[in-house]
Amino acid sequence: MRPILAWAAACLFAAAPARAAIEFGEPASLSLSFAGGAMPLAARLAPAPGAALLDVIVSSSGYPAYYACYMGNGDGTFGGLRASGMLQTEAVDLVVGDFNGDGIADFAAVNRIGLG
Amino acid sequence: MVTGTADGRFSPRTYVVGPLPVQIEKGDFNRDGALDLAILCIGAGGAQGQQVAIMLNNGAGVFVTAPVLGLATADAAARFAVGDFNGDAWPDLAVLEPGAAQIRIGINKATALAGQFGFYERAGPIPAGFGARLIDAGRFDADARDDLIIVRTLSSARGAAAVLLARGEDFLAAGNAEFPLNPTCLVVHPIDRNGTLDCAVGGAAGGAGAACVIPGDGAGNLGAPALFALPECPAYIDAGDLDGNGTGDLVLVQSASRELVSVLVRDGEAPLPVFLRGDANGDGRLDVSDAVKSLRVLFAADPTDCAEALDVNRDGKLDISDSVYLLAYLFRAGPPPPWPFPFPGSVTPAQSLGCERVPGGPGA
Numbered sequence: 001m002r003p004i005l006a007w008a009a010a011c012l013f014a015a016a017p018a019r020a021a022i023e024f025g026e027p028a029s030l031s032l033s034f035a036g037g038a039m040p041l042a043a044r045l046a047p048a049p050g051a052a053l054l055d056v057i058v059s060s061s062g063y064p065a066y067y068a069c070y071m072g073n074g075d076g077t078f079g080g081l082r083a084s085g086m087l088q089t090e091a092v093d094l095v096v097g098d099f100n101g102d103g104i105a106d107f108a109a110v111n112r113i114g115l116g
Numbered sequence: 117m118v119t120g121t122a123d124g125r126f127s128p129r130t131y132v133v134g135p136l137p138v139q140i141e142k143g144d145f146n147r148d149g150a151l152d153l154a155i156l157c158i159g160a161g162g163a164q165g166q167q168v169a170i171m172l173n174n175g176a177g178v179f180v181t182a183p184v185l186g187l188a189t190a191d192a193a194a195r196f197a198v199g200d201f202n203g204d205a206w207p208d209l210a211v212l213e214p215g216a217a218q219i220r221i222g223i224n225k226a227t228a229l230a231g232q233f234g235f236y237e238r239a240g241p242i243p244a245g246f247g248a249r250l251i252d253a254g255r256f257d258a259d260a261r262d263d264l265i266i267v268r269t270l271s272s273a274r275g276a277a278a279v280l281l282a283r284g285e286d287f288l289a290a291g292n293a294e295f296p297l298n299p300t301c302l303v304v305h306p307i308d309r310n311g312t313l314d315c316a317v318g319g320a321a322g323g324a325g326a327a328c329v330i331p332g333d334g335a336g337n338l339g340a341p342a343l344f345a346l347p348e349c350p351a352y353i354d355a356g357d358l359d360g361n362g363t364g365d366l367v368l369v370q371s372a373s374r375e376l377v378s379v380l381v382r383d384g385e386a387p388l389p390v391f392l393r394g395d396a397n398g399d400g401r402l403d404v405s406d407a408v409k410s411l412r413v414l415f416a417a418d419p420t421d422c423a424e425a426l427d428v429n430r431d432g433k434l435d436i437s438d439s440v441y442l443l444a445y446l447f448r449a450g451p452p453p454p455w456p457f458p459f460p461g462s463v464t465p466a467q468s469l470g471c472e473r474v475p476g477g478p479g480a
Contacts, residue, residue: 022307022329022331022342022381022383023342023382024344024381025380025382027344027346027377027378027379028379029377029378030375030376030377031374031375032374034374039372039374040351040352040370040371041351041352041369041371042351042369043352043367044354045354045355046120048124049120053360054357054358056354056367056376058376067126069124070376071124072358074358074360075359076358076359076365076378076380082124082125083124083125083126085126085128086128093140095141095142095153097151098151100119100175105120106120106126107118107120108140108153110138110155111137112136112137
C-alpha cells in the first residue's frame with residue numbers, strides 16, 4: 001500500500017465505529033496517463049470480450065478528450081491497455097451496454113460539445 | 117457512441133446533442149429490445165437544451181438523432197435516474213433538482229405500439245430534502261418496482277442517503293443512513309452477498325477522500341455504512357465483481373492525482389452462486405429459449421444447474437406459471453423478474469431452490 005493510502009486508511013479506520021460483515025481489501029492504484037495531461041473524469045466497469053472478467057473504461061477531460069480501456073486481472077487490479085482513443089471534449093460521464101446486440105460491451109460517453 | 121469488437125478494440129461514432137451534456141444513462145425506453153440512451157443537457161438553447169432527452173437505438177447501435185423529450189429542467193445542478201417506478205416494465209425518469217430540493221418524475225406512457233412512447237410528468241414533485249445532490253434507482257425492496265435513493269450533503273464533512281420506495285406513482289420514505297463524508301459520487305449495486313441491493317458513496321473527508329458501502333436489507337432499510345479512506349476525494353465511482361467472489365467491488369476515479377483506485381470487498385462468507393433470474397439455460401440473457409428450457413425441466417426431466425433461476429416469479433416453486441411469467445415479460449410487456457434481475461446476483465441459501473452456478477460464469 002502506498003504510504004499516503006496507509007496513513008489515510010489508518011486514520012479513518014481508527015475513527016470508524018465497529019462494522020458489520022463488510023470489509024475491504026487493500027486498495028490498488030492504477031496510474032492513468034492521458035495525452036496533454038488530461039485528467040480522468042469517469043470510469044465504468046465492462047465485461048471483457050470472451051472472458052468472465054471485468055475491464056475498466058476511463059474517460060478524460062481535455063480537448064480532445066480520451067478514453068482508455070484497461071484489462072482486469074481478476075484480482076481487483078488492472079493490467080495492460082486493451083484499447084484507447086479520442087473522444088470529443090470533457091467526457092464527463094459514461095454508460096456501458098450492448099448497444100448493437102453482438103454480445104460485446106459497448107460504451108457511450110457524453111462530452112461537453114456532443115455525444116461520442 | 118463507441119462499439120466494442122471481439123478483439124477488444126472500439127469503433128467510435130459521434131452524435132451531436134444539446135448544449136452541455138453532463139449525464140448519460142441507458143434503458144430500453146420503447147421496449148424494442150435495444151438499449152436506448154437518456155442524456156441530460158443543462159445548457160440553454162437548442163432543441164435538446166435543459167432537458168433529459170431520449171435517443172433511440174435502431175438495434176444496430178445506431179441512434180436516431182432526433183431525440184424524444186423525457187423531462188425538461190432548468191436546474192444546472194440537476195441529476196437523473198432511470199427506473200421502472202410504477203412496475204409496468206417501461207423505464208421512467210426521475211430528475212433531481214437540487215435548487216428546489218425536489219424530484220420530478222416522468223412516467224413512460226407505455227403503449228402497445230412498437231416504437232411509440234413518451235412521458236407525462238407525475239402531478240407534484242417529491243421533496244428531496246436540503247442538500248440533495250445525487251440520485252439513483254434500483255430495487256431496494258422485494259416488489260417489481262424500482263425505488264429511488266437520494267444522497268444529500270449535510271455539511272462539509274457529513275452526508276446522508278435516503279431510500280424512497282416506489283408505490284405506484286407515489287414514493288414512501290424508507291431507510292436513512294448518515295456517513296462522515298461530503299458526497300460527490302454514488303453507485304447502486306449488490307455489494308454484499310445477501311441478495312439485496314446496496315449502494316456505495318464517495319466523497320470528501322477531512323481534506324482527503326473516503327468512500328462508504330451502505331448495505332440494503334431488501335425491505336428499503338439501510339444498514340450502518342462501512343467506510344474506507346482514500347488520499348483524495350473521488351470524482352466518480354462504479355461497482356462490479358472484480359475478483360469473482362460474489363461481492364461487488366469498487367473502482368473510484370481520483371482526478372487530481374490521475375489514478376484509478378480499486379477496492380475489493382469481502383463479507384467473510386464463502387461465495388454464493390450467482391445467476392440471472394429467468395436465465396434457465398445459463399447463457400446470461402433472457403429469451404424464448406429460457407422458457408423452452410423451463411418447460412423441458414418440468415415436463416421432460418431435463419437437468420438444471422440452477423432451479424432458483426427457473427423460479428421466474430419467485431413464488432418458491434417451479435411450475436408452468438414461471439414460463440408464463442417469462443413469456444409475458446418478453447412479449448407482452450409484463451413485469452420483469454424479481455431479484456436478481458436485470459443484473460446477475462445471489463440469494464441466500466435459505467431463500468433458494470438451489471443453484472450451482474459459480475460467480476463469473478456465463479450467466480453471471
